[in-house]
Amino acid sequence: MLLQPIVNLVAILSKKGLKRAIISPGSRNAPLTIALARHPDIQTFSISDERSAAFIAMGMAQSSKEAVAICCTSGSAAYNYAPAVAEAFFLEIPLIVLTADRPKEWIHQHDGQTIYQTDIFGKHVKKSFEIGADYSHPDAIWHIERTVNQAVNLANTFPKGPVHINIPLREPFYPLENEVVEFDRNVRIIERTKTEAILSTEVWAELLQKIEQYDNILIAGGQDDYQPELSEVLAKIQAEFQIPVLGDIISNLSFEAISKHDTFLPKADAELAPELLITFGKSFISKSFKTYLRKHKAIEHWHLSLNEHLIDTFQSLTQVLAVEPLYFFKKMLEELDFRQFKNGDEEERDGEYLNTWQKAETKANVYIENFFSESFHQVSLNEFYAIKQIMDALCPNSQLHLANSMSVRYANYLTVSANKKIEVFANRGTSGIDGCVSTALGAALTTDKLVYLLVGDLAFFYDRNALWNRYVPDNLRIILLNNHGGGIFRMIDGPSKQAELNDYFETVQSYKADTTAQEANLEYFFVDNIEKLSASIEAFCSKEGKAKLIEIETNAVNNTEVFKKFKEGFVY
C-alpha cells in the first residue's frame, strides 16, 4: 500500500480501542476510507451529509461512552462537522475528527476542495493536530504515530472531548485493484495511564467541618451520564443526612431526588436558599433554578469538575473540587456515616430544610397530576398533554433524547419516573436545534434499548438528513411535536408581543412528516386529537417492529394558553 503510514494510523486507532467510524464520501480521504472500511475491528458507516454524520457520531460516542471517529474529504466538508464538534466539546464527548486535506502548497491556489483547515475548529477541540503530507523521512512516520497516540489519549482523558487530526494527502492515494491492505500488528502504541484525583485527609477534614457547620445544604446535579452507583450514594446522603439532592431531567438521577423545581421554584421565597451548595455535572435546563440561586446566593458553592475552565453558573462559586462526583459523594457518605457512628445522634441534622424542599416537590407532583386530569385537555389536543401521556407510557430501560427548544423544557417539568431506569440525553452543550435527530439516531445504532426522541418540527426538519442513510435502526422512536413553527417564541414574553412573531420568530412552516417517514421507511402515526393519541400510544411506544414516528399536530396558540395556565396555576 502506497500510504502505509495512513493504514498504520488506522491500526493504531483500533489498537487504542476505536470501534466505530463514520465516513463521508470523498476522494481525498480515500486512503482513510479504505483503511477504516477494511479494518476487521472497526465498524464503519457511510453518511453523505457531514453535519449529520458528526452528530450521529456524537450520539454514538455519548451512548456507548467510547470514542468514535469521523472522516471526511478536504474543503468545506470539515466545516459541516463544526456544529457537532462544538456540541461534543461542551458535552465532553470523545470524537476523533479525521479531516483529509490537500498538501499545504495547494491552499488558495484555485484548485479543488481546498480551504484553511489547520485549527479549523478553533477552541472547540481539545487539540488540533496536523501531520505532514510526505512520509519519506522516518521522523515523519514517528510524528504520525506519536500524534495519533496523543490524540486518542487526549480525547479519552477527563474532561473528554473532540480532537482533530488534519491529514494532508498527496496523490496517488488509491491502492491498486486487488491490492491487499495490511494492518501492521506491531504499530507503536503509547498509553496514558488513567489517574484518579483524590483529596487529602486534611482537605476532607476541612470540608466535613463545613458540611457539619451548615444547616441548609443543597446538592444539585447538572447534566450528567446515567450512573446508578452515583444515584445510590446520593439517595443515601439525602435519606440518612437530610441533605436534599436536586436534579434536572438530564442529570439522570435515578432515585426520588427533587425534580419538580421548574413548577414550584418561581413561586418560592428565600426558605429554599442553601447556605452550602454542592454541584456536579454540566448545565442546568431549569431557568427558574438558575435564577433562584443567582438571587439567593449560597454562602459557599463547591463545584465538582475535572474541567480546567472556571465555570460559575450561579455566580456564587467559592471552591472548585477537581474530583469525580462518585469518589466525592462516596467518601462524603462514608465520612458522615463514621462521624455519626462516633458521635451518636447528638449532631444529627433536623431535616427541616429537606422537608421544605420535599413538601414543595409533593405539592408540585399533585398539581401536575391534577392539571392533566382537567377536562379541557379532552377538547382539543395540546402538546403538553400529549407529552405527558407519552412520557408516562415510555418503556422502562430505554433512552430518551430531548431536542432543544421546547421539547427539553416541557420534559423537565414532567420528568421520568426514577424506577423506569430511563437514560436521558440532550444536546445542552451548545443547546442548538441543529443535530438532535442525528444524535438520537447515532445512539440507537449503539444500543439494544429503545431510543425515544422528543422533537419539535423546526428541530426535526432542520436535521431531516439524519434519516437519509441506510442505517435507520428498528429501535428508534421519534415523537414529533408539529405545531408548524418555533412554538417557544410564542411562549416567551419578548417576541410574543412583536409584530415579527409569525414570520421572524415563530417562523411558521407547513411541512408534515408523512413523506419523510415514508422515504426513511418508518412506521408512521398521525395524531391530531385525543382519541388518536390514546389509540396510538401503546403501538408507538412498544419494542415491536421497525422504527416509528408519531407526528402530533397541535395548535401553537392553544399550546401557549395551556402552558401559561399550567405555570400560573401552581400555588406554593
Add this chain to the structure above:
Amino acid sequence: MLLQPIVNLVAILSKKGLKRAIISPGSRNAPLTIALARHPDIQTFSISDERSAAFIAMGMAQSSKEAVAICCTSGSAAYNYAPAVAEAFFLEIPLIVLTADRPKEWIHQHDGQTIYQTDIFGKHVKKSFEIGADYSHPDAIWHIERTVNQAVNLANTFPKGPVHINIPLREPFYPLENEVVEFDRNVRIIERTKTEAILSTEVWAELLQKIEQYDNILIAGGQDDYQPELSEVLAKIQAEFQIPVLGDIISNLSFEAISKHDTFLPKADAELAPELLITFGKSFISKSFKTYLRKHKAIEHWHLSLNEHLIDTFQSLTQVLAVEPLYFFKKMLEELDFRQFKNGDEEERDGEYLNTWQKAETKANVYIENFFSESFHQVSLNEFYAIKQIMDALCPNSQLHLANSMSVRYANYLTVSANKKIEVFANRGTSGIDGCVSTALGAALTTDKLVYLLVGDLAFFYDRNALWNRYVPDNLRIILLNNHGGGIFRMIDGPSKQAELNDYFETVQSYKADTTAQEANLEYFFVDNIEKLSASIEAFCSKEGKAKLIEIETNAVNNTEVFKKFKEGFVY
C-alpha cells in the same frame, strides 16, 4: 428603543447600500431581527436552517453583485454559516455576517447557546470584528459605528468577500409592545472611495514588447462574472491579433472563445503550449487544461488579480498584474491597434497558433454533435445525453447554476451557446456539494431571469433544506440527475476499482424527489426514458408557471460507459 446602537447599526448598513438580509430565528438576535425587519429599505427573509440561509444569501449577493447580510442567534448557529462563508471567501462575494452572541462573561459557563464565537470563521473572512456588549460610554457607540462602516467598506473592496461582526447582546433585548423603532437619519457614514489600479506607460511598454516578442500567446479565463464588455474586448483581441482566448463554462465568455478543451486537450501534444500565458478570473474546472499547462509550462505567465494571495494554479506564474481584466485587455487592445496602425502589417502575427486551437475546437464540436446523434443513446437514457438535450433547450438570457461533482464537469464538456447570453454560476470556491440548491434559490430571488440548476442526487438531497422556506420563486428550474449515488466515483479510476465503491464512495441512496417537490410546491416532471425526456423538455424549460423540478433517473453503470466512450472516442 433600549438598544438604539443596534438599530443604528442597521441604519448604517442600509445607508451603505444593504438591500437584503436573511434572518434565522433566535432570541439572542432579536434586536437585530427587529431592526432589520422593520427597516423600510431592507428586504428580509426568514430561513430556519442557517447552513442553507448562508448559501441563499451568497447566491443573492453573487447574482445581484450587492452585499447581503445574514443574521443568526448565538451558539452553533454561526458554525452552520461556515461552509457558505468559506465559499463566499474564495469566490470573493460580499456577505455581512452578523452573529448575535452572549456577553463575553457568559462563555463556557454552562448556560445556554454559548460557544467561542470570536474569529469563528478563521481565515475565511476578510476580517472578523467584534463590538462590546455595553454602550453606556460614548466611545463604545463610536466603536460600533466605525466598525460597521469598516466592515461594509471592506466587504465591497476588491477582492470582495465576507466580513464578520460578532455582536454580544445583553438582556433585555425586546422592545416594549408597540414601541416604535426609530432609525436615526443622521447615523455616521464613513465611505471608502473606490480606486482604480492602472499600469504606467513604462510598464505597458515592457509588456507590449513581450507580447510582440512571443508567437504563441494564450489568454485564459478562470471563473468570472458575466461581463459582456470584457467579452467584446477579448473577442476583438482574438479576431484581430490572432491570440486565442480560452474559457471554461464558468468563465462566462460570451463569444466564440475556445471552450471544448476538455474534449481535445487530453489527446493533444505540445503544439498547443503557450509561450506567454495571460490568465484572469478564479478557478478552472478543466483538469485536462490544468494538467496540460502544468506539463507544458509557459515561458511567462501573467495573472491578473487584485487578490493579495500568490495564486499559481499552473505552476508557471512569473508576474502578477494587480489590475482589473477589463482595464488590462481594453488597454492592450488599444495599444496593439495603435502599434499595428503605426507599423502596418509587417509585424502581424501569422495566426498559426490560433489556427491550431481553432481546428481542435472545430473537431471537438463536430465530434460532440456526432456522438449525441448515435443510436445507442435512444436505447436507454443516459445522463450525459439528457444534459445535452436540456442545455440545448435552455431559454436565452437565463442563469445556469452548476452543482459540484459531475454536473459542473459534464456541463464544461458541452458548454452553452455564446449567443444565448446565459450567465453561468458554480460554487467553485471550495467546490463543495453542500449548498448548491440554496445558492441557486438565492440567485432566483434576486432576478427576473429563469434560474436553471443542474444538480446530482447527492448534492440535491444534501441541501434539500434549500426548499424548506416560504420563498421558493417561480423562476427556479431544477434539473436533478438522479443516478442514486455519487456517480463521479464510478467515473474516476481510483475508487471504481475498490471493493468499497458502492458503500463508501458512490454511497448508493434510494431517495427520489417527488415528495420533496410536492412539499415545496414545485411542478414535478419525472423522466427515465428518452420519450419522457423529449416530451418534458419544452414545458420544463419554459418561463411559464411556477417553479419546476425535472428528475432524470438513469443508471450509473450505463452513464459511466457512455461517458468513457465519449472521452475515448475523440481523435485529435
